Amino acid sequence: MTDTQQPPLLSSVQMARFVAHGSLRLDAVVPAEMNAEAIGFLGRGVPGVPYGSTVPDAYPEGSFVRRLLGIPAVAGALRGLVGPDPRVDHHAVHIREPHEGRAQPLHGDAIIDVRTDAFDVQLMYYPQDVTLDMGGTLSVPGSHLRRTNESDTGRYQNLLGQSRLVCPAGTVVFLHHGLWHGGRRNESDAVRYMFKIRFNPTVRQRRLWDTSDLGHPRVAEELSTSFPWYEPATGRLEMYNRVLLWRSLTGDESFDLEHWVTRVSNRPQGDAA
């Protein structure tokens, strides 16, 4: 980001958590006066920007969104996930009206996206306190590596260990592009707002965060996280795919969890003596 010279970078433990969960949550990082400002204009919508805009082109200096992206915690997270100077894919205001009848079907945004060495992130900003009955975003931790297309997952209403967002005003959540999510039914009397921006990286996503703790045991612990909705057999494949993503993000082709990738890659070529 051009606005912030030294944003606090993510740690390796935080990145590992993102790789396992497919999301990164920053509670109440946006100040109250900006939240009040956002609620004042989000209902009118935010004009679109051309696909692939730079941040300075999309959001002029001093604009609300530029200031949002300049908040150190937000800037540092974005820098660690997609690197410097990401492009703005698109943005949108999502509004859940009071007492609307249905939730969104569970979906991944855009179309099926099976890149294993790159990913987009979606910033989701919640300017108001979100209570359970306001229909905060449903997301399914650890679903981001599933190869499914958009709302083909719409048959899944509830999954064990799902996340139904309840958060304080000013919370920002970053989602991996593949994460299954959806706006829940708003059963409250309040309109719920969320502002979303999708970012495309412009650099190779490798060691973009503070890697000084790369060898910390908590990195492997975070990467080994299982989720209650995983079928046990497929859960092992999740670990396999996570290892491949972590290898891509770090450049460490020897990294593994419990030998999952090493074992099935072992094809000795040398003849026995």
Next chain:
Amino acid sequence: MTVRQQVLVLYLGTSALDSPVVCWSVYDGTGRTSPTTGDSDEPPYKSGVHALEDGWRLFQAAQLIPPYPGGEYDVSFLKHEFFFEKLVEVG
């Protein structure tokens, strides 16, 4: 007598009907309830067999299909899908 169908979809941890529920959906042909995405954190039953014990009738189970060649390590949809029904009198 008029009857309507209620449908329960359970996704289980393995292909065994007595394995734990990991995902669930409900559709109500009576119109009395309107289940939707993200409306509950607690599964209605612990396993498929528990649903049978409560009167749900199994009418479809997912086949066991080998992975597509080259896609053996891919993850995608939930594999172990079981459809149940109840026929409920209305009116």
